[in-house]
Amino acid sequence: EIMEQPKAVRDTVSPRIRNGGVYLNDIRLPAQKLREIRKIYLVACGSAYYVSILAKYTIEKACRIPVEAVMASEFRYSDPVVSSSDLVIAISQSGETADTLAALREAKRLGAHTLAVVNVVGSALAKLADQVIYTWAGPEIAVATTKAFSAQLAVVYLLAAHIAKELGTITDADYKEMVAALEQLPDAIGQVLTPENLQKLRDYAERYCTECNAFYMGRNLDSAICLEGSLKLKEIAYLHSEAYPAGELKHGPISLLEEGTLVVALATA
Numbered sequence: 186e187i188m189e190q191p192k193a194v195r196d197t198v199s200p201r202i203r204n205g206g207v208y209l210n211d212i213r214l215p216a217q218k219l220r221e222i223r224k225i226y227l228v229a230c231g232s233a234y235y236v237s238i239l240a241k242y243t244i245e246k247a248c249r250i251p252v253e254a255v256m257a258s259e260f261r262y263s264d265p266v267v268s269s270s271d272l273v274i275a276i277s278q279s280g281e282t283a284d285t286l287a288a289l290r291e292a293k294r295l296g297a298h299t300l301a302v303v304n305v306v307g308s309a310l311a312k313l314a315d316q317v318i319y320t321w322a323g324p325e326i327a328v329a330t331t332k333a334f335s336a337q338l339a340v341v342y343l344l345a346a347h348i349a350k351e352l353g354t355i356t357d358a359d360y361k362e363m364v365a366a367l368e369q370l371p372d373a374i375g376q377v378l379t380p381e382n383l384q385k386l387r388d389y390a391e392r393y394c395t396e397c398n399a400f401y402m403g404r405n406l407d408s409a410i411c412l413e414g415s416l417k418l419k420e421i422a423y424l425h426s427e428a429y430p431a432g433e434l435k436h437g438p439i440s441l442l443e444e445g446t447l448v449v450a451l452a453t454a
Contacts, residue, residue, distance in 0.1 A: 186327045188378055193322040193332035195371035197339045200321075202368055205361060207347045212300065212316040216351040223270035225250055226297070228257040228288040232330045232416060233276040233337060238409040240274075240341040247349040247363070260288035269296040274344075277301070278325060278333040280308025289313050302340050304333055318344070329420050334413060335374065342367055394422075396447045400438065401428040403451035411451055 201208055225244060227237035237254035244252045255263070257275070267273065273292035277285045280303040289310065292299055301314035304322045311317045320336035346363045349355035355363070393399075399418055401411035408430040415428035429438055431450070442448065 186325060186329075187331045189323065190332045190335045191371040191375040191378070193320075193336045194339050194374060196321040196323070197336040198343065198367050198370065201343055202364060205364055207343050207350065207364060207367075209318065209343065209347050211318055214300075214316075214348065214351070218298075219348055219351050221270060222250060222272050222298075223268070224272075225252045226260075226265070226267065226271060226273045226292070227252065227254045227276065228260050228273060228285060228292070229254075229276040230257050230282050230284050232334045232413055233278065233282075233285075235409055235413040235416070236276055236334060236337045236341060237274075238412065239338060239406060240276075240345070242406055242409065243341055244345045244348070247345040247355055247359075248352060249354045250348070250352075255288075256284075257282065257288040258284040260284075261291040265291070265295070267292055267295040267297045269298070271297045272300060273297045274300045274302060275310055275314060276303075276337055277308075277310050278304045278320075278322070278330050278337075280305045280310035282310070286310055286313060302337055302344075304336070329417050331417075339367065339370060393447050396445070397425060398441070399424060399426040399447040399449060400434070400442065401426065401449045401451070402431040402434050403453075404431045407431075407451035407453055410453075411449075414449065414451070 227240050229237045234254065234256055241252040241254045244250065273289065275285050275289045286309055289299055290313065299314045301310045301317040302320065303310050303317060304320045306319060318340050320333065320340055322333045322336035325333050346360060350360055401415045403411045411428035415426040418424050418426040427438065
């Protein structure tokens with residue numbers, strides 16, 4: 186399913202880009218409705234929650250709307266300050282995650298407008314939300330939700346570009362650049378998954394497979410990606426792994442580092 190990511194992202198993105206613009210015909214978020222939004226909440230669990238953290242960076246930068254990412258399992262226990270002026274976006278691969286469903290029910294009870302980003306058509310989450318965007322990632326069997334994560338993230342960028350364009354918070358040049366990057370994304374993912382790169386990864390895996398601990402660090406978007414990378418190592422290799430914003434590594438975690446400890450640093454920007 187790692188190797189299926191280019192196709193999953195292409196199937197998610199391609200139908201929603203035409204003539205250099207984003208067209209989300211499956212949802213109704215007109216400019217007038219968007220101008221009334223006071224805040225956007227993103228609720229999800231696991232990898233989808235890490236997509237939510239990335240979404241906070243992306244949507245706030247493009248749309249200039251306050252965004253809060255909240256673990257779905259904690260949302261309804263936090264007595265959230267949610268009203269009809271808020272948009273609550275629930276993200277899930279299966280659309281059946283109990284905590285995410287409970288969070289969305291609470292959001293609806295409080296009067297928020299709700300939107301689901303989900304892979305499985307006709308799932309409980311899709312039926313519960315006011316509106317839904319499907320990711321079209323295809324069936325997922327593996328525990329590590331690789332292609333679903335990538336497809337969800339692609340939808341987040343499509344949504345950010347759409348909202349920013351409607352609100353006029355993005356320049357035409359930046360909008361075109363964002364859309365072009367989304368169109369090129371499947372090919373870019375494919376360029377990473379080359380035989381040469383896969384061999385490098387095998388070599389690194391052999392070198393570090395005896396390690397008992399790993400630390401991931403990065404800044405900005407990379408810090409959120411670190412959370413997902415760390416989770417993947419836990420799920421697949423059953424190794425202890427932690428992720429931190431790079432600036433926080435010195436505030437405690439550095440005391441756990443010893444000679445030979447594996448530290449993965451992301452620096453994509």
